[in-house]
Amino acid sequence: MSKSYRDGLPLSAREFVDQLLRFRRGSISRRHFLGVTGLGVATAVLASELGLQPTPAYAAGELGDRMSIATWPNYHDPQTFIDFQSNTGVAVEVNVFGSNEEMLAKLQAGASGWSLFVPTNYTISTYRQLDLIDPLDVSKLPNYDAAAQNKRFTSEGEVDGVLCAVPKNWGTTGFAVNTQKLTPPMTSWKDFFDTAMTTGSGRAMVHDYQLTTIGNALKYFGYSFNSLKPEELAKAEELLLKVKPHLFAISSDYQPAMRNGDAWLTMCWTNDGAQLHRDIPEIDYVLGKEGGEIWTDFYAIPKDAPNKAAAYALLNYLMDPKVAVKEHIANGAPSTDARVNALLPKDLLDNPILYPAADLLAPLEFGAAATLTDPARAELMARFKSA
Amino acid sequence: MSGAARKRLVTALLLAPAAVWLFLFLVLPFVAIVVFSLGERAPAGGYQPALTLAQYANLPARATAFWNTLLLAPAGALACLLIAYPVAYYLALKVLPQRRLLLVALIVIPFWTSLLIRTYAWMYILGGRGIPAWLEMIGLPELRLINTPGAVLLGIVYGYLPLMILPIYISLERLDRRLLEASADLGATPFSTFFGVTLRLSLPGMMTGFSLVLILLLGEYLIPTLLGGGKVFFIGNALVDLFLQSRNWPFGSAIAVALVAIAVALLLAANRITARLSGARQVDLL
Numbered sequence: 149m150s151k152s153y154r155d156g157l158p159l160s161a162r163e164f165v166d167q168l169l170r171f172r173r174g175s176i177s178r179r180h181f182l183g184v185t186g187l188g189v190a191t192a193v194l195a196s197e198l199g200l201q202p203t204p205a206y207a208a209g210e211l212g213d214r215m216s217i218a219t220w221p222n223y224h225d226p227q228t229f230i231d232f233q234s235n236t237g238v239a240v241e242v243n244v245f246g247s248n249e250e251m252l253a254k255l256q257a258g259a260s261g262w263s264l265f266v267p268t269n270y271t272i273s274t275y276r277q278l279d280l281i282d283p284l285d286v287s288k289l290p291n292y293d294a295a296a297q298n299k300r301f302t303s304e305g306e307v308d309g310v311l312c313a314v315p316k317n318w319g320t321t322g323f324a325v326n327t328q329k330l331t332p333p334m335t336s337w338k339d340f341f342d343t344a345m346t347t348g349s350g351r352a353m354v355h356d357y358q359l360t361t362i363g364n365a366l367k368y369f370g371y372s373f374n375s376l377k378p379e380e381l382a383k384a385e386e387l388l389l390k391v392k393p394h395l396f397a398i399s400s401d402y403q404p405a406m407r408n409g410d411a412w413l414t415m416c417w418t419n420d421g422a423q424l425h426r427d428i429p430e431i432d433y434v435l436g437k438e439g440g441e442i443w444t445d446f447y448a449i450p451k452d453a454p455n456k457a458a459a460y461a462l463l464n465y466l467m468d469p470k471v472a473v474k475e476h477i478a479n480g481a482p483s484t485d486a487r488v489n490a491l492l493p494k495d496l497l498d499n500p501i502l503y504p505a506a507d508l509l510a511p512l513e514f515g516a517a518a519t520l521t522d523p524a525r526a527e528l529m530a531r532f533k534s535a
Numbered sequence: 536m537s538g539a540a541r542k543r544l545v546t547a548l549l550l551a552p553a554a555v556w557l558f559l560f561l562v563l564p565f566v567a568i569v570v571f572s573l574g575e576r577a578p579a580g581g582y583q584p585a586l587t588l589a590q591y592a593n594l595p596a597r598a599t600a601f602w603n604t605l606l607l608a609p610a611g612a613l614a615c616l617l618i619a620y621p622v623a624y625y626l627a628l629k630v631l632p633q634r635r636l637l638l639v640a641l642i643v644i645p646f647w648t649s650l651l652i653r654t655y656a657w658m659y660i661l662g663g664r665g666i667p668a669w670l671e672m673i674g675l676p677e678l679r680l681i682n683t684p685g686a687v688l689l690g691i692v693y694g695y696l697p698l699m700i701l702p703i704y705i706s707l708e709r710l711d712r713r714l715l716e717a718s719a720d721l722g723a724t725p726f727s728t729f730f731g732v733t734l735r736l737s738l739p740g741m742m743t744g745f746s747l748v749l750i751l752l753l754g755e756y757l758i759p760t761l762l763g764g765g766k767v768f769f770i771g772n773a774l775v776d777l778f779l780q781s782r783n784w785p786f787g788s789a790i791a792v793a794l795v796a797i798a799v800a801l802l803l804a805a806n807r808i809t810a811r812l813s814g815a816r817q818v819d820l821l
Binding site for chain 1: 576578579580581596597599600603658659662663664679681682760764765766768772773776777778779780781782783
């Protein structure tokens with residue numbers, strides 16, 4: 149059955165014109181006309197969207213009318229920002245990034261214009277050292293409850309005992325595999341790279357991101373995900389150069405290729421894995437049994453944030469478990485907050501992609517701060533990409 | 536004020552806005568890039584002052600990227616030229632005048648949409664469910680189009696073709712038709728009239744289009760990223776990574792300076808070739 153945009157309209161075009169003519173003839177009042185056509189409601193909504201009416205929680209003008217957030221692709225429920233705007237009158241502009249390095253580069257260059265951003269655990273100490281982020285004023289975040297947070301995921305929000313960032317969600321880096329195309333079960337990074345060079349040749353993708361692409365190549369040999377040792381990095385480079393001719397692409401935008409069947413195998417983050425598996429059940433999400441990455445994404449406020457008042461208001465709003473739970477349902481990443489876990493639907497809590505078994509989580513490593521700034525890893529990635 | 540002095544003053548005033556603009560937004564940034572290129576990468580990335588040529592000595596580390604660019608950018612510009620010329624010729628000399636405006640508009644209209652979106656669309660056209668699927672339906676073997684150098688070349692031609700057509704079209708439109716008649720009257724075949732008169736007189740337009748497309752292609756990074764799957768690495772991609780990923784500003788600056796030097800050398804060579812071939816007075820683009 150075909151659906152027309154007209155199906156949902158409160159009145160048909162003909163009725164609208166009839167009412168309009170009656171209004172113009174003076175046989176109905178303006179108020180009646182606006183009421184029956186819905187134009188009155190539309191105008192009122194428009195007025196509140198433009199900040200023309202005071203909002204309940206904040207006096208007009210206190211928070212300004214706009215702010216900007218830097219975050220990751222497919223990472224929020226769009227409704228969150230719409231609701232925030234109708235509560236506060238602040239329109240949120242969302243900027244999407246592909247890597248922590250890119251976010252750091254923008255903040256180092258200055259005048260990013262962001263009032264809030266979403267860095268990953270291992271970058272926060274560097275932001276603090278470079279004096280690019282503000283310590284957080286917890287008194288402005290009554291919805292944040294440190295006691296409800298799982299410390300395994302949230303400790304890196306504090307730098308030298310100062311709270312600089314509060315968690316959004318945690319996750320893992322594994323790989324997604326189309327089990328109809330690649331039938332033998334895969335359980336390890338060794339399987340991932342070996343398959344990419346054989347039965348999955350021309351169908352595999354790695355991230356355009358040094359931390360995970362180099363880190364997972366290191367895991368192939370059983371080295372640490374964060375290794376900076378020259379001889380171990382050399383082995384990882386050798387593997388990456390060997391696998392490169394077999395790759396479909398080097399890109400962190402892997403959902404389109406996995407969905408349309410061009411790619412069968414890709415490095416993958418929890419939330420993308422959950423989204424892919426939800427829509428295409430034959431795409432599985434696998435954690436390498438050798439280990440790999442576990443991560444937490446945080447919210448932080450840049451030192452030069454143009455609208456700190458709105459940043460605190462939005463951050464506090466996002467820390468409200470009732471709001472956060474919708475974010476987790478939308479992006480498919482697990483929560484660090486016990487209050488949110490209590491509200492999550494059971495099928496999410498039981499989803500092994502979001503909440504993997506303890507024995508798979510145990511060998512995972514958090515990214516190390518040194519990998520962010522290490523020139524050797526950056527050059528290795530450049531050699532791999534240009535080879 | 537004497538007439539000559541007045542003339543000089545008027546000339547200076549007329550040129551001043553452009554000169555100030557160029558100084559502020561071309562010369563000064565370039566000086567900054569040269570200064571950066573002599574520095575060192577700060578420990579957490581960025582720039583710290585130094586006076587060293589180490590960044591230039593390190594240029595061979597991006598040899599593959601330079602090579603890919605110097606191969607695919609001229610190839611792309613040449614492909615654009617070969618496809619654009621017949622189109623421009625048709626537009627300028629063959630089409631009915633009342634249809635000409637419509638056809639020129641059709642060539643320009645794609646520019647109203649962002650190159651990013653148009654290139655992203657090509658990812659689906661060339662991807663497994665696009666052209667390869669149709670070819671398989673008529674019984675051809677499985678074919679990989681996306682994420683190959685050929686796909687990048689196709690994206691380049693698609694994206695930059697209008698920039699090549701328009702200058703050639705303008706130079707052909709200005710062509711004095713009486714020269715073609717004179718050539719025919721003097722016994723030349725249509726073939727030798729085309730090569731002896733039309734082609735030669737449209738050379739400046741061809742060179743303008745070629746230089747325009749070539750220079751833009753030397754800095755291209757979007758098309759190789761999207762249609763090359765990150766596997767076809769241009770010098771533009773190397774620059775993006777150096778500034779946005781590894782934050783090695785000094786090395787990135789040294790590559791940028793080298794790129795400018797290559798572009799200037801290519802332009803000078805193109806100018807000289809045009810001047811020689813068209814036998815006309817020297818027209819400087821630089």
